[in-house]
Amino acid sequence: MTDTRIEPVDPSLIAKSDTPARPKRQGNRFLQTTRRLFMNRGAGIGVIVIVLLFAFAFLGPLVSPWQYSQIDYTAFTRPPSATHWFGTNGIGQDVFSQTARGMQKSLLIGLLVAVFSTAIAAITGAAAGYFGGWVDRIVMFFVDMLLVLPSFLIIAIISPRIQNAGWIVLVVLITLFGWMITARVVRSMTLSVKEREFVRAARYMGIGPFRIIFRHVLPNVASFLIIDGTIQVATAVLGETTLSYFGFGVQSPDVSLGTLIAQNQDNALTSPWLFYFAAGALVVFAIAANLIGDGLRDALDPTSTTGKREKRNRRRDQNQAAVDVAALNTQAGSGA
Amino acid sequence: MVASMIRFLARRFVYYVVLVFLATSLTYFLASATFSPRSVYAQRNPAPSAQVIDAKLDDIGVNDKTPVVIRYGHWLDGVVHGDLGQTIQDRSVNDQFFPRLGVSLRLLVVGSIAGIVLGVLVGVWNAIRQYKISDRVSAAISIVLFSTPVFLTAVILKISATKLNQDAGSQLINFTGEATPGLDGSAWTLLVDRGAHLLLPTISIALGLIAIYSRYQRATMLDVLGSDFLRTARAKGLTRGRATFKHGLRTALIPMTTLFAYGFLGILTGATLTEQIFAWNGLGSWFIDAVNGNDVNVVTAYTLFAAVVVLISGFLADVATAALDPRVRRA
Numbered sequence: 001m002t003d004t005r006i007e008p009v010d011p012s013l014i015a016k017s018d019t020p021a022r023p024k025r026q027g028n029r030f031l032q033t034t035r036r037l038f039m040n041r042g043a044g045i046g047v048i049v050i051v052l053l054f055a056f057a058f059l060g061p062l063v064s065p066w067q068y069s070q071i072d073y074t075a076f077t078r079p080p081s082a083t084h085w086f087g088t089n090g091i092g093q094d095v096f097s098q099t100a101r102g103m104q105k106s107l108l109i110g111l112l113v114a115v116f117s118t119a120i121a122a123i124t125g126a127a128a129g130y131f132g133g134w135v136d137r138i139v140m141f142f143v144d145m146l147l148v149l150p151s152f153l154i155i156a157i158i159s160p161r162i163q164n165a166g167w168i169v170l171v172v173l174i175t176l177f178g179w180m181i182t183a184r185v186v187r188s189m190t191l192s193v194k195e196r197e198f199v200r201a202a203r204y205m206g207i208g209p210f211r212i213i214f215r216h217v218l219p220n221v222a223s224f225l226i227i228d229g230t231i232q233v234a235t236a237v238l239g240e241t242t243l244s245y246f247g248f249g250v251q252s253p254d255v256s257l258g259t260l261i262a263q264n265q266d267n268a269l270t271s272p273w274l275f276y277f278a279a280g281a282l283v284v285f286a287i288a289a290n291l292i293g294d295g296l297r298d299a300l301d302p303t304s305t306t307g308k309r310e311k312r313n314r315r316r317d318q319n320q321a322a323v324d325v326a327a328l329n330t331q332a333g334s335g336a
Numbered sequence: 337m338v339a340s341m342i343r344f345l346a347r348r349f350v351y352y353v354v355l356v357f358l359a360t361s362l363t364y365f366l367a368s369a370t371f372s373p374r375s376v377y378a379q380r381n382p383a384p385s386a387q388v389i390d391a392k393l394d395d396i397g398v399n400d401k402t403p404v405v406i407r408y409g410h411w412l413d414g415v416v417h418g419d420l421g422q423t424i425q426d427r428s429v430n431d432q433f434f435p436r437l438g439v440s441l442r443l444l445v446v447g448s449i450a451g452i453v454l455g456v457l458v459g460v461w462n463a464i465r466q467y468k469i470s471d472r473v474s475a476a477i478s479i480v481l482f483s484t485p486v487f488l489t490a491v492i493l494k495i496s497a498t499k500l501n502q503d504a505g506s507q508l509i510n511f512t513g514e515a516t517p518g519l520d521g522s523a524w525t526l527l528v529d530r531g532a533h534l535l536l537p538t539i540s541i542a543l544g545l546i547a548i549y550s551r552y553q554r555a556t557m558l559d560v561l562g563s564d565f566l567r568t569a570r571a572k573g574l575t576r577g578r579a580t581f582k583h584g585l586r587t588a589l590i591p592m593t594t595l596f597a598y599g600f601l602g603i604l605t606g607a608t609l610t611e612q613i614f615a616w617n618g619l620g621s622w623f624i625d626a627v628n629g630n631d632v633n634v635v636t637a638y639t640l641f642a643a644v645v646v647l648i649s650g651f652l653a654d655v656a657t658a659a660l661d662p663r664v665r666r667a
Binding site: 154246 | 601646
């Protein structure tokens with residue numbers, strides 16, 4: 001796991017052209033990608049579901065007549081009805097408003113973590129791969145060390161002590177432990193992009209290293225970053241809910257899907273609406289995000305032959321990068 | 337060839353040991369900086385005097401009036417001599433560590449082996465029968481499992497078991513704790529009892545692993561199935577099954593070893609959470625209680641355990657890679 005050999009990279013993940021993409025063509029590529037994404041049935045459903053969940057999380061509280069912390073003294077533990085769409089909990093709070101609020105918090109945290117950790121991974125990984133030498137060694141050492149530390153443990157140690165600072169701290173902490181594997185993949189892709197003619201040409205023209213990284217290297221790993229970022233959102237949401245479930249994440253009186261599941265798990269048999277709306281929202285969201293990630297992988301991969309047997313003809317070594325990407329998902333599955 | 341392989345593994349081993357040392361030290365400093373052991377005693381009723389608290393904290397080695405570097409030095413000295421220090425209640429960490437280690441390892445080992453073996457088998461089966469119904473159903477099931485965090489799987493299993501027990505009117509599935517307290521009987525009865533308690537926690541851990549590993553095993557296996565060397569193996573007269581398993585599976589497992597090594601961190605976290613949910617007296621639930629109880633030494637002991645487990649799994653993955661892939665041995 002701490003292998004520092006050059007990892008073979010799946011060339012299909014690196015943009016094919018030997019010239020850097022021009023902005024005008026990117027517009028076309030964006031359209032093309034979107035079209036290909038919607039042609040993938042799973043990803044199309046995923047996008048629709050995500051849009052609906054966002055609408056639920058951000059518009060739901062505006063539509064609902066109840067605030068998430070408001071108590072209706074006339075309805076304790078009521079099943080879903082016309083007044084309380086998802087029913088009420090034991091102290092008369094509206095489950096619809098609570099689930100929407102929890103979803104909102106989880107989505108915000110997930111999105112922010114995905115953006116920040118992908119940015120950190122892109123910059124550190126590209127720098128490590130491009131500069132090599134001691135920059136590489138330092139970055140990879142941090143990557144390896146943070147990978148040995150189970151992030152859940154460290155966040156659990158720090159988080160309860162600084163809960164006054166609010167959920168933004170949680171974003172910082174999850175980000176801090178979320179960038180390493182992506183950085184490893186970006187590094188190995190950079191090693192391969194670095195040797196291409198247009199990067200050499202830029203270097204011989206006297207363009208500075210940072211400019212080369214931002215103008216030539218990163219655009220060529222952008223496909224991977226977009227795919228990875230999508231899956232990171234799901235990973236971060238699962239991580240956040242896990243932390244919140246154990247009381248190490250979002251703190252009361254604020255709610256997240258994790259705290260809602262924790263509060264209501266014991267009532268799941270007697271009053272199922274308390275448990276299954278929150279749990280269902282979480283799982284449906286993660287499934288949709290993963291479907292979009294898969295769809296993007298197919299749409300952005302120029303050699304993609306979804307559903308055809310040609311895939312078998314790839315060389316075996318190229319699996320390494322795919323498995324590195326897979327390792328990201330492993331952590332998603334375990335929820336931290 | 338063997339010598340170079342040993343050199344390769346020795347170099348990796350030294351690297352892992354340095355990482356474990358740094359990771360554990362970092363946790364010690366983090367926990368020392370954020371925990372407040374003093375509050376544990378100051379909140380007692382009646383509150384002990386300041387001197388008594390200081391003496392007690394000095395005894396345990398967590399007095400915040402001593403500079404953290406000196407405390408760390410004492411702690412490190414103890415660890416080097418095989419003593420993990422005192423809990424916040426001034427009991428030996430070692431005394432509780434080893435019984436709990438047994439409990440945790442039971443879950444970890446059974447859960448991860450079940451997950452990895454079944455995951456690989458399902459993956460190979462799906463690859464051989466690509467685009468058949470079984471493959472599509474597996475894909476659908478695994479994306480659902482994959483999107484469910486371990487804690488939710490565990491909670492849902494627990495709820496289902498409760499329902500089942502209610503409907504049956506008797507305790508069909510035991511899921512609280514790692515053994516029935518106060519159960520007497522032959523060694524066999526005790527073993528069966530522990531096995532029954534192991535059921536749900538193991539399933540919680542294994543389900544997610546099967547979902548992930550089967551998908552990637554399927555992908556690596558598909559790449560191998562179309563390769564030239566497999567055609568050669570068939571051409572020289574091997575049966576399809578023999579060629580697939582002897583030449584195909586072996587090659588397809590190489591990239592998976594990296595995944596197993598990375599994945600172990602996730603398995604460990606999953607086991608920590610599962611222990612807490614099923615009220616097992618393992619190291620994981622001890623850790624969670626220790627975080628809530630401001631117990632620096634227990635938290636660090638657990639991180640040491642976690643880092644060593646990750647180290648061992650990383651090392652085993654390297655050994656497996658070296659054993660499966662002759663090119664690594666020659667490097």
